[in-house]
Amino acid sequence: MTAHVPPAALAAQVPDVSPNTLVLAVDEMHCGACLRSVERAALRVPGVISARASLAAKRVTVTYDPGRASEVDVIAALDRIGFTAAPIETAKQDRGDARQKYLLRRVAVAGFAAMNIMLLSIAVWSGEGGDMDPALAGLFRWLSALIALPTVVYAGQPFFTSAVAALKGHRLNMDVPISLAIILATGMSLYQTMLGNEQVYFDAAVTLLFFLLVGRYLDESLRVRARGEAQNLLSLQGGVATVIDADGTRRKVAAHALRPGDRLLVAAGERVAADGVVSAGKGQVDRVFITGETAPATVAAGTQVYAGTLNLTQALEIEVTAADTATLLAEISRLMMAAEQGKARYRRLADRAAQIYAPAVHGLGLATFLGWLAFGAGWQTALTYAIAVLIITCPCALALAVPAVQIAAASRLFRRGIMVKAPDGLERIAEIDMVVFDKTGTLTLGKPQLIDNEAVSDDLLARAAALAAASRHPSRGPWSRARSSGSARSCPLRDVAETPGEGLAIMTPHGEARLGSAAWCGAEGEESEGAEVWYRQGDGRPVRFRFVDTMRPDAAETVAALKRQASRWRCSRVTGPPRRAAARDAGIETWHAELKPAGKIAWLEARADEGHKVLMAGDGLNDAPALAAAHASISPATAADLSQRAADFVFQGAKLAPVAEAIGTGKRAHAMAIQNFGVAGVYNIICVPLAMAGFVTPLIAAIVMSSSSILVTLNAARLAGRGRS
Structure with missing residues (x-):
């Protein structure tokens, strides 16, 4: 029985996959509009309680009432709006590889065609006003058409099929204006070629396809690598x-x-x-x-x-x-997927911007066409400028700005043994300016050794060990090791009440037995001798058990690295000379003594009132409320269940370096998200007015728009870096 801990509030932070939860792979999701359409279609199914799609993972998590809805109902609803869905358990692990090969083939075809058409276009441009025979120029334009038409049909399939599916579902996505621009540019160029006119833009249409496919391939590669890491973990479990x-x-x-x-x-x-x-x-x-x-x-x-x-x-x-x-392996995989299911603040902002911006693209294109007609331009000229606007106003860079960074950051952390649980964990950890460590199990390995068990009887040790076995705190470990190495034997007890920050208690025929702090066991006046636990049976005299724990091997090095990253660092739950020594050994100047859960929360709230944003690192059951209350939180993989549920990050291994790694990656991810927003914003502010004013041709629009999307993806890919798998 656990007191003073609100499990429901803590558990709500991590979505668990339950029998009435369905996770579907939806590979056709390409943008925020697709994501919203999938969620709305699933929610329209009677019996569906919630639907949450992840563009990064290309999956949707649906919670439903099994008495009113089924897996088939949800899949059929998505199929009706043009999305093919498959349960994540039965989805082929190589679907991502197949998608990459699908895109790569089209990149190769579009690249080959673009280079050849560009050579023909350069020949025509250089011959204008010179001695090139008009018939030869016309032949070059026809050759360009013969190369461009099959290329557009083949290489444009990823965009055309997505656009058709969107229109069938009575919705718009980013592929609709892209497809419209490509079809208009190709169609108008073919019409002009048939008339023998010079204004053709086969090079623009094919070059646009090439750069868009390159950007989509890079984005897909980043996603496949991130998804593959979770799938590779599950493959270790064997068949x-x-x-x-x-x-x-x-x-x-x-x-x-x-x-x-x-x-x-x-x-x-x-x-x-x-x-x-x-x-x-x-x-x-x-x-x-x-x-x-x-x-x-x-x-x-x-x-x-x-x-x-x-x-x-x-x-x-x-x-x-x-x-x-x-299994723990499946839990790790779920933790990775849970981080992708929610939407962080910047990601929600990008989705809202793309939602407003995508329909506006068509309006801007139409306004450009009608505006130039009103100013007396010919329909060919007006259509050319409208095509340039359709191309350049595609919000691809904006839609990729945050998801690409989140995928790269989560992938980097996972390879370093850190799992991101909270959707906005990376954003919050980037803002912290103070770190608080719990001592036992965080600064130390959490494997204390009982050092004076020879001074007590086997019977007393067995009774204390049986009581300790009911705890979920890591300190129960030394009791089991002590009794297994000696002659004492015990059986776990039932109906044990655990008070976080105090200890355990159970009623026995000989009175209440207590195990915990000195105050809990009625030994307040005793001088502390370091890491210790007290035991008391009924009205008997409290008995002290002393422990020694080992510092994590890189604790001092990690704290030094943290000091180089932020302004102030503190350590909680250190008291008395040995604990003061632990803080000193770790390089931490400030420490606080014997804080109970309520005291930790009060301390964190006081720091928040001062304007600080605190990262809490803890592992015990009594740390769970503080982990939930902190601005950001992290726990070792050995932590009690509630601590892991409350934490935004969980790290593995005996070292403390993952704490510094998580902070550093969070700050870099934050900076890169801002950079990507800046790239997308500057691009639109400068290029859209120029395109509407007629200063940008479709070819230049294709190069500039595609370059911005590729730049955003490559910038995010820098964050993934290299790390252990």
């Missing part, structure tokens, strides 16, 4: 496991069919198919994706192992504790 039945027979079973209690045989060179505990055997395993450590870990009977762990040496027997979607 088949060897199960040992009660009679000793062995059989092959699909990994998703495993159940808690099953016994697995994992041979050397195989991966563990489920979470479990080693029941027989001893050997070494590779668990780099869990701990971040490349050195093999030794496991034996009683050791916890996780799905995806590679057995390096001897065969092991493992008793399954969690399988299929309940």
Whole structure:
């Protein structure tokens, strides 16, 4: 029983996939208009409670009442508006690769055609006013048409099919004005060629296609890499496991069919198919994706192992504790996807801007055409300027400004062992100017060793250990290690009440037994001797247990790096000489003593009132409210469940460096999002008036518009960098 913690409020921060939640892959989503159409179509299905689409992940998460709606109903609703959807579990893992190859083939064709048409166009331009025979110039224009027409039909398919699907669904997206501009430019050029006129823009149409396809290919590559990392994780779980039945027979079973209690045989060179505990055997395993450590870990009977762990040496027997979607591996993958499902502040801003801007493109094109006609220009000239406006006003750069950065940042952090849980976590961590560390389990490894168990009886140690086993705090670990190494044995107790920041209590025939702080156990007057836990049975005398914990190996180095990044840093929950020494060893000048959950929240609120934006790093059950209250928060992967739910980021491994990495990446992502907004804004402010005034030809419009989109994508790709997988 847990007191003082609002689990519902904390759990709401991370969406969990439940039996009435459907996740669909929708590859045809290309822009904010597509995203909104998918969400609206799903919400119109009777029984659908919510629908949330992610343009970055190209998937939609639908929550529905299974009594009123079904998976088939949702898929059919999306199909009616032109979107093909497939359950994420059954979607082919190579769909992204197929899409990349699809785009790459069209990039190659459009690039080859653009170069050849440009050579013909240059020949015609250089011969104008000179001695080029008009018949030869006409032949070159016909050759350009013969190259351009099949190229437009083939290479333009990604845009044409998307535009047709949008129009069938009675909506607009960014591919509609693009397709309109390409068709108008090609059609008008063919008409002018048939009449023998000189104003043809085959080069503009094909060059526009080439640059747009390059930008879309780069964007798709970034998305595929980000999605692939989560899918690659799940592939580590393997498809088949060897199960040992009660009679000793062995059989092959699909990994998703495993159940808690099953016994697995994992041979050397195989991966563990489920979470479990080693029941027989001893050997070494590779668990780099869990701990971040490349050195093999030794496991034996009683050791916890996780799905995806590679057995390096001897065969092991493992008793399954969690399988299929309940494994740590599946949880990590869900955490990655959860970060993509929500919409951060800048991303919502970009979506709203694109929503308003896309329909305005057609209005600006029509206004340009009618305006030039009103000023006495010929229809060919007016149409040429309108085509240039349609091309140059496409909000591609604006739509890509934030999603591209978020994908690159999340991908970078994942390769460094950090999972982004909150949709706006990157934005909030970029704003922090103060960091607060919990000591045990955050600055330290959270694996304290009981150092004076010889001074107490085995019976007393067993009773204290049984009470500690009911806690979800990492400090329960040393109790189990102490009693397993000695003669004491205990069984976990039920109906234990845990008070965050204080301790545990249970009623026994001999009175109330308490385990926790000195005040909790009635030992306020005792002098603190460092890391300690007290135990008291009924009216008996409180007994002290002393512990020693190990600092994370890079704590001081990480704090020094943090000081170079921001202005002030603090450490919470340090008290007494040993704890003061821990703060000093880590390079932290300011510390606070014995703060309870309410005290931590009050301290964070006081800092917020002063204008500070605080990052909280903690791992215990009593840290969960503070993690939820902080401006941004991060927890190690070993943290209690509620702490992980409340945190915006979860990091793996024994080192503290991921805290600095998360802050640094967040700040760089923030800067790049602003840069991308700037590129999109400056481009539109300068180029749209020039196009409407007739100073930009369709060819120049194609080059400038495509270049802005490619620049935004390449700028975001710089953030992904290189890191461990």
